[in-house]
Amino acid sequence: MNTLFGEKKEGATKIVLKSVDEYPEAPVSLGTTLSNFTGDWRTFIPVIDDEKCVKCYICWKFCPEPAIFIREDGYVGVDYDYCKGCGICANECPTKAITMEKEEK
Amino acid sequence: MEYKPIRKVVSGNYAAAYAAKHARVEVVAAYPITPQTSIIEKIAEFIANGEVENLEYVAVESEHSAMAACIGASAAGARTFTATSAQGLALMHEMLHWASGARLPVVMVDVNRAMAPPWSVWDDQTDSLAQRDTGWMQFYAENNQEVYDGVLMAFKIAETVNLPAMVIESAFILSHTYDVVEMIPQELVDEFLPPRKPLYTITDFDNPISVGALGTPADYYEFRYKIQKAMEEAKKVIHEVGKEFGERFGRDYSQMIELYRTDDADFVFMGMGSLMGTVKQAVDVLREEGYKVGAAKVRWFRPFPSEELYELAKNVKGIAVLDRNFSFGQEGILFNEAKGVLYNTDAHPIIKNYIVGLGGRDFTVADVRKIAENMKAIIDKGELDVEVDWYHLKR
């Protein structure tokens, strides 16, 4: 995965950059915020049923975060550090392969 | 390959269009506005005649969209160009920040034109100077040759420091006046300006990124500092690229302030753009009349050549700053910058602001002589009459 903007650490809620030299030249990131993970905004979580998925990647296109990625086997996965649970993917999926379920925390 | 220039008689606008072509720009997104229009027409003609490969022209419905399209193209890795003028540049203002903030080396030609109302299409620097704080570098061309050279250098400098750059030419005085321009054969331009190596690209689909993400108070500040560092770096790069340009093509641009007959000058005229051509001519005339004067043409306004200005100021008794622009509620913009630089130094020449040529009003050698007489009297007396002189005002 691209780590142009800092490094993601397991269990962290954001990327912490301590000195100006650690910052990249340009403010590009993996999600819609530079260092905060938007994953902890979530109440509902997208669950993908590979059996129904036809690999159209409409969800990949529409995810605003963008938390959907294409797995090696061609199906889609979700980066839960960034998925904010907005449900757009579930709404747009033509085969209803994605359902939004209440996340247990 | 030996350098043999190709001489063409072209307007400033055509010089800009040819430079964009020779820089092998890949995307041009623009909306025509007087007096910029012929730059865009010429580029469209290159495409229609099949004279350019891999050049996409995006016709848009406003300057705001033009800059937005340029930002997208540049983020995708393309060498990107546009041109505008006055109200069009003002309409781009919001987008200019997105280009510099995302560190995209878009190059734009702005045809300096007075802001309305009163509605005007004539020369005035207030449109570009109002964009001072957008994070764009600014190069002011004195003549059509400098428009052409400026665009080529701007790409190289912009792509080295990852900041956008504006090349600025005077409305009509340059944009529509024909002059001989020495153009560089394509192979030699290619050697001088190799293909762009982008810092990042949104078309690397294996490594997707967001551009323009939200920066919380924890991160915003550092990116501002990085832009300033890039501006400081740009001073070095401008020097090197300007020197290289001189070595390759015979016109040296290593200095951010071009000095003309300043060595033993009592006082100098300082200004930007085409009016400095008139000033240099006037300096020759005045020297014959016994005035010890010189000219200091500020080529790059951003980054600002503070060190070069300080060196100049140490050696003269007076500086007459000629501003074809005005910041309402204060004074001429170059004057304001110059005073700011000199305050914390031990160089304290008398410095006076002459507001000249606003909205295309004629500025001649005779005007420079009158200013010289006034400056001489001030220096002899050792005190200013007025700090800001609305030179042409009908009194």
Ligand code: SF4
């Ligand atoms: S939109 Fe639905 S069907 Fe298409 S790739 Fe995504 S999950 Fe699969």
Ligand code: SF4
């Ligand atoms: S719910 Fe779906 S569309 Fe929304 S952020 Fe998560 S993955 Fe993206």
